[in-house]
Amino acid sequence: MNGLSRGRRLAAVAALALGGVAVGLTEFVAMGLLPEIARGLLPEQYAQSSSGAVARGGWMITAYALGVVVGAPLIAVLSARVPRKKLVLGLLVLFTVGTIASAIAPTFGLVLVARFVAALPHGAYFGAAGLLAAALMGPGREARGFATVLSGLTAANVVGVPLITRLGQAAGWRTAYLVIAGVFLLTLLAVVAVVPEIAAAVDGSPAAELRALRTSQVWLVAATGAVGFAGFFAVNTYIAPVTTDVAGLSTTTVPWALVAVGLGMTVGNALGGWLADRDLRRSMMVGFTAMIVSIAAFSLMASTQVGLFVGAFLVGATSLFLGPVLQARLITVAPGAQLMGAAMNQSAMNIANSLGAALGSVAIAAGLGYLAPARVGVVLAVLGLGLAAASFAAERRSRDPKPEPVAVAS
Numbered sequence: 149m150n151g152l153s154r155g156r157r158l159a160a161v162a163a164l165a166l167g168g169v170a171v172g173l174t175e176f177v178a179m180g181l182l183p184e185i186a187r188g189l190l191p192e193q194y195a196q197s198s199s200g201a202v203a204r205g206g207w208m209i210t211a212y213a214l215g216v217v218v219g220a221p222l223i224a225v226l227s228a229r230v231p232r233k234k235l236v237l238g239l240l241v242l243f244t245v246g247t248i249a250s251a252i253a254p255t256f257g258l259v260l261v262a263r264f265v266a267a268l269p270h271g272a273y274f275g276a277a278g279l280l281a282a283a284l285m286g287p288g289r290e291a292r293g294f295a296t297v298l299s300g301l302t303a304a305n306v307v308g309v310p311l312i313t314r315l316g317q318a319a320g321w322r323t324a325y326l327v328i329a330g331v332f333l334l335t336l337l338a339v340v341a342v343v344p345e346i347a348a349a350v351d352g353s354p355a356a357e358l359r360a361l362r363t364s365q366v367w368l369v370a371a372t373g374a375v376g377f378a379g380f381f382a383v384n385t386y387i388a389p390v391t392t393d394v395a396g397l398s399t400t401t402v403p404w405a406l407v408a409v410g411l412g413m414t415v416g417n418a419l420g421g422w423l424a425d426r427d428l429r430r431s432m433m434v435g436f437t438a439m440i441v442s443i444a445a446f447s448l449m450a451s452t453q454v455g456l457f458v459g460a461f462l463v464g465a466t467s468l469f470l471g472p473v474l475q476a477r478l479i480t481v482a483p484g485a486q487l488m489g490a491a492m493n494q495s496a497m498n499i500a501n502s503l504g505a506a507l508g509s510v511a512i513a514a515g516l517g518y519l520a521p522a523r524v525g526v527v528l529a530v531l532g533l534g535l536a537a538a539s540f541a542a543e544r545r546s547r548d549p550k551p552e553p554v555a556v557a558s
Contacts, residue, residue, distance in 0.1 A: 152344060157284050161296055163338035164277040167240065168300020170331040171270060173308050174247055175301075175501075177328065178209050178263075179385050180313035180406050181321045183392075183399070188321060189256040199518075202389060203509040208256075208263055209385055210505050215264040216498030220271020220491035227272065228487065232346045233339065235276045239269035240336040244329050251325035271494030274298070275487050278475065283346055294490070295421025295472040302417045302468060305410025310403030317399060365481040366492060368539045373474045373496035374503065376436055376532015379443050379525035380467035381504025384409060387460065389518045395456045408457045412464025420469035424476045429540050431473045436533035439466040443529055447522035471497075481543075504528065 152160075178185065186205035187194045194201035227235050246266025253259045278294035285296070308331075316324030391397050391405045423431045442462035449455025475493045482489030507528075508521030 152284075156342065156344070159342040160344060161281050161284055163335065163342050164236070164281050164297050165300035165303075166331075166338055167236070167273060167277055167335040168297045169304045169308055170243065170300075170328060170335050171273060172301035172304025173312055173328045173331060174243070174250075174266060174325070175212060175270070176305060176309050176384075176406075177312050177316065177324055178212070180309060180388050180402050181316045181324065182206065182208075182386075182388055184316060184321045189259060199389070199512060202386075203513045206385055206505045206509045208260060210502045211260040212263040212267040212270075213498035213500075213502035213505070215267025216270040217495045217502070218264075219268030220275070220495040220498075221488060223269065223272035224275060224488045224491040227276075232276050232280045233343050236273065236280065236339055236343070237336060239273045239276070240332055240339065242266075242269045243273070244332040244336065247325055247329040247332060251322045251329065267498070270498065271491045272487075274494050275490030278490050279487065280343065280346055294475045295417055295424075298417050298421075298468070298471050298475075299414065302410060302413040305413050305464070306407055307410070309410060310406045313403045313406060314400075317402075363481060365539060365543060366478065366489070368535065368542065369474065369478050369481055370492050370496040372532055372535040372539060373470075373478075373493060374499035375535060376439070376529055377467065377470065377474075377497055377500035378504035378507070379439060379527075379529035379532065380463060381501045382508045382521040382525035382528060383443060383446055383463050383504075385501075385505040385508050386512065386518055386521050390450055391456060394451050394518050395453055397453065397456075405456060405460050408460040409464040412461040412466075413468035416465035416467065416469035417471055421472040424473045428473065428476055428480065432470065432477060432536050432540075433533070435466065435470040435473055436529060436536055439463075439470065440526060440529040440533065442466040443522055443525045447519055447526065450519060450522070477539075 182202050182205045183198070185208060186198070186201035190201045190204060193204065223239075230238075243266060246262060246268070249262035250259060250266055253262045274294075274297060278297045281297050282294065312324045312327060315327065387405055387409065388399075388402045391402050392399055397405075420431065420435065442459070442465070446455075446459030446463050449459045474496070475490060478493045478496075479489040482492070504521070504525065507524050511520035511524055512518060514520075
């Protein structure tokens with residue numbers, strides 16, 4: 149790594165971040181296009197009940213999330229000895245094929261299958277690309293390396309998702325996914341051109357990656373992310389109908405609501421990566437507390453136009469603050485299995501995606517309105533804070549020496 153020029157390092161990290169942009173597009177565009185997707189794939193149900201069709205359309209997001217959950221640990225185990233650049237390239241090929249299939253699948257059921265397949269490389273990509281970026285940036289900057297790759301995802305939400313959403317509204321959601329496939333292909337070419345070859349870990353093996361799953365802290369931290377982060381997805385999945393049906397704005401305003409979320413995500417991600425390298429415990433506890441407050445504020449303010457945009461920004465900022473924090477925490481509790489630790493974070497995030505979207509769908513289908521998912525999100529974020537506190541408390545107990553038995557005089 150020492151032989152690389154600064155320009156080459158920056159170009160390589162930028163190429164990896166571009167992949168984050170593409171992943172952000174394929175994951176989040178569906179949220180802004182849910183009404184169009186529901187109308188196109190479920191026309192009869194949409195004619196009878198638009199909210200019911202949108203709620204069912206939310207399962208498209210759930211299918212993607214479940215694909216991440218399955219693919220992240222599986223690929224981490226199978227690719228433990230694969231050079232990181234080669235792994236990233238293979239994942240980008242799978243992304244491209246799966247996204248094209250999502251665009252051309254003729255029925256709702258087949259689109260669900262295609263979204264599941266397209267999601268399989270998601271977690272492994274952020275794991276492998278994050279480790280590559282961390283190696284390129286140098287020791288002591290691991291959390292910032294992952295935050296840099298995640299910055300592509302936040303940039304997607306600021307610029308790409310609103311633009312692709314507007315394209316999908318005008319030209320059809322299938323066109324939107326074909327454009328996203330093109331971004332994946334562009335990323336693949338950029339990685340081939342500028343990312344250096346970096347070997348897998350010398351002691352890496354499927355057995356070493358699997359051993360991480362025996363650690364109770366890995367599961368506890370993953371559960372923290374899966375439950376706590378679901379609060380964000382409960383809000384973000386249904387941002388389109390909140391914008392139009394609750395705040396009373398036009399569909400052309402939906403991309404601007406997504407911009408507000410994306411700007412918040414960008415600020416939160418950068419700050420979270422910086423603070424996680426300094427005080428991981430405090431970053432996590434403060435992050436979850438702020439997330440609870442912001443989601444609660446959104447549930448109270450989103451019925452007004454100003455409140456919608458302010459609340460969307462705050463929810464995005466506090467939620468993505470926790471992205472690199474949880475990533476760093478999982479790698480810390482999974483020594484010797486960094487790829488599994490990084491991949492498990494993405495599995496947790498997408499269990500959160502699935503859980504938040506599904507519980508939000510249940511709340512809407514029960515007739516509680518489009519703000520009901522935000523109230524569910526507050527509960528989920530509170531549970532996440534409790535799990536985070538339990539994780540650190542368990543770690544502290546395991547480090548404290550057991551007191552010596554006191555001798556009793558006879």
